[in-house]
Amino acid sequence: MHRTTLGDFELTVVSDGTYYLDGGAFFGVVPKTMWSKRAMPDEQNRLDVGLNSLLVRTGKKNILIETGIGNKLPEKLAQIYKQPTKLLDNLHAAGVAPEDIDIVINTHLHFDHCGWNTVRRGDKFVATFPNAKYYVQEKEWEHGRLQLERDAVSYMSPNYDPLIESGQMVLLNGDLELLPGISVKVFPGHTANMQAVMVESGAGNEKKTACYISDLIPTSAHIDLTWVMAFDLFPLQTIESRKKYYARAIPEKWLTVFTHDDQTPWGYVEKNDKGKLVLGDLK
Numbered sequence: 001m002h003r004t005t006l007g008d009f010e011l012t013v014v015s016d017g018t019y020y021l022d023g024g025a026f027f028g029v030v031p032k033t034m035w036s037k038r039a040m041p042d043e044q045n046r047l048d049v050g051l052n053s054l055l056v057r058t059g060k061k062n063i064l065i066e067t068g069i070g071n072k073l074p075e076k077l078a079q080i081y082k083q084p085t086k087l088l089d090n091l092h093a094a095g096v097a098p099e100d101i102d103i104v105i106n107t108h109l110h111f112d113h114c115g116w117n118t119v120r121r122g123d124k125f126v127a128t129f130p131n132a133k134y135y136v137q138e139k140e141w142e143h144g145r146l147q148l149e150r151d152a153v154s155y156m157s158p159n160y161d162p163l164i165e166s167g168q169m170v171l172l173n174g175d176l177e178l179l180p181g182i183s184v185k186v187f188p189g190h191t192a193n194m195q196a197v198m199v200e201s202g203a204g205n206e207k208k209t210a211c212y213i214s215d216l217i218p219t220s221a222h223i224d225l226t227w228v229m230a231f232d233l234f235p236l237q238t239i240e241s242r243k244k245y246y247a248r249a250i251p252e253k254w255l256t257v258f259t260h261d262d263q264t265p266w267g268y269v270e271k272n273d274k275g276k277l278v279l280g281d282l283k
């Protein structure tokens with residue numbers, strides 16, 4: 001289990017397991033001869049991709065960022081993607097029960113990011129984390145409701161609408177500090193309103209920062225500006241958002257958390273002496 005301290009906070013990567021994505025879709029316009037040096041696909045061109053949530057313990061509150069695929073996928077989709085259902089076991093291993101989670105943050109509402117928000121109980125869907133407030137951007141939710149041809153398959157309303165009806169999910173409008181040291185910041189590209197989660201602890205020169213950057217930079221193999229997923233609705237904006245992110249994350253040494261990297265869930269992005277973006281050693 002990957003665990004570290006960040007100032008006064010404790011960070012733990014808790015995974016829902018791995019699922020399959022098509023290698024070509026995962027690396028967009030990058031030729032296979034290039035991406036297959038970083039990630040080796042199976043005979044069906046699939047990659048085994050991580051589902052990393054981040055548990056932040058501040059000492060007062062437990063925050064869970066992202067909730068994986070969950071256990072409610074229709075059978076056909078479960079066959080295509082896999083449905084590993086490991087998140088609750090891994091949370092338990094980290095010493096946390098669902099009742100202990102105070103805040104859940106979804107960076108966006110694609111099914112592989114908010115699946116454990118709810119579980120089925122009889123013919124209803126209820127909060128997996130009964131004492132939590134959930135947060136997502138309002139415009140992300142509105143986009144999902146449109147059920148557009150391009151991405152309707154990604155938006156499954158049982159993952160969030162029951163929580164909005166019960167008042168447990170709060171819809172946000174833009175960047176916001178949710179509690180001291182935990183804030184959200186919109187980075188458009190993957191979707192128009194995907195939010196990253198900033199985690200900051202310590203004062204002055206001692207301040208440490210981590211960022212759960214979600215699908216803006218899904219794995220450590222995607223840190224180059226133009227290695228953009230084919231899933232992204234606004235690839236040019238992904239590149240601009242990455243530039244904005246690196247302009248602070250590199251000089252300020254933010255720990256970047258990668259949602260879909262099952263090998264390297266976090267690391268420090270650096271520029272090497274040739275100006276190429278690389279992942280530095282963890283220190």
Ligand SMILES: [Zn+2]
Binds near residue numbers: 110190215
């Ligand atoms: Zn997504």
